[in-house]
Amino acid sequence: MISRRNIRVKVMQTLYTIDTLEQEVKPGEPVKLLQKHFDESRSLLIYMIEFLNQVLSYAETDAHHRASKHLPTAQDLNVNTKIAGNELLWRIKEDTSFTAARDSEKLVHRIDKDLVRRIYVQLTESAEYKAYIASPERKKDEERAIVHFVWEQLILPNEAFLGHIEELYMNWDDDGEMAIQLFQMYLAKPGTFDFRTLISADKWSFAKGLLQAVLEKAEHLETFIHPRLQNWDAERIAVLDMILMKMGVAEFLYFDTIPPKVTINEYIDLAKEYSTAQSGQFVNGILDNIHKELVQTGKLQKTDFRKA
Incomplete structure (x- = not known):
């Protein structure tokens, strides 16, 4: 019932909340x-x-x-x-x-x-x-x-x-x-919803897995992003842009049922809607370059992030 786009928004919001918290x-x-x-x-x-x-x-x-x-x-x-x-x-x-x-x-x-x-x-x-x-x-x-x-x-x-x-x-x-x-x-169809489990088990697994992958592999994900920032200061990039890019790279690497083009398009749309006016184009450029390099170097071998 809840789409993967909605799930990505919830994961993004959670990561943003964590990023803005003062305490660990x-x-x-x-x-x-x-x-x-x-x-x-x-x-x-x-x-x-x-x-x-x-x-x-x-x-x-x-x-x-x-x-x-x-x-x-x-x-x-x-x-x-x-x-x-x-x-x-x-x-x-x-x-x-x-x-x-x-x-x-x-x-x-x-x-x-x-x-x-x-x-x-x-x-x-x-x-x-x-x-x-x-x-x-x-x-x-x-x-x-x-x-x-x-x-x-x-x-x-x-x-x-x-x-x-x-x-x-x-x-x-x-x-x-x-x-x-x-x-x-x-x-x-009233009566067909189970309001205790509005999100299905497989979608909850995706949501939780995406959140944990970004948190547990944050430094590794950033190694794909930082070299492509060129004249950009990583510290000055919008927080949401960095979160969305890390989520996108995590999907490239660890979620083998999601086509990379779908991932890129989803995060372009989210960047346009939730971040700055230039964010859609910026996120598109970074994720597209990372995807191309992963394909060219044969590194687009998706695996469970817990084993990576």
Whole structure:
């Protein structure tokens, strides 16, 4: 579910955190920091699902509030709660993996109730909602369509929601796109995710292995980079650029299932997105030269970094 690009970002963030720490990192701490980054991604996804859950379920809350008025009107006593019984919504509510993860995160206490109410009111005023509740039947396509309408048209583009989630989750800028993709996958098949292991065993092995390779072989990786810096002072190169280049060289040397061209392209993109305006071209030049020399000298013989 989580792509290798997302994994590289998490490893990069972990290495940057370690580089900026004043004290020496204890054994085992780097992997714990990496796990924390993945936990933050997991929490973000769970929160998005719960927010949708709260909006769709608000029909019952609204009906209760209105019926509890001192002098309720006939309209107050006849609020349509069809959407609260939406079939897709109930598949989410009955997903024990999701509910257990949500409860462990204590996310209910972080929900902006007023924002939920405002989005629900906006929903009730929409033509899509009025058409949905006009039919007493529950058709599968219509049940899904109204849920997707709420998410895609009322929540995700909502500036108040985006401001709210950015305030709660500092990783939104890095993880937002991935979380949205995972969210859409989840809506397609609620109940199929194991929220305890959002990252598969093989991808976790890649993430942990890449992190440990860069840390344990840092000096060796730098011997490939420093000779190509020419007029550049290694101490003045952007920290992220050096981290990305070491990650790239580590992939050249120790990860035999990843084509070198894929590695180069991935780190060019990451350098452009996370470092300076010139970083993409700079990282491209260094990694491309290292790759060519490894090929020409027959040294592109990938091996386990622990045995190297």
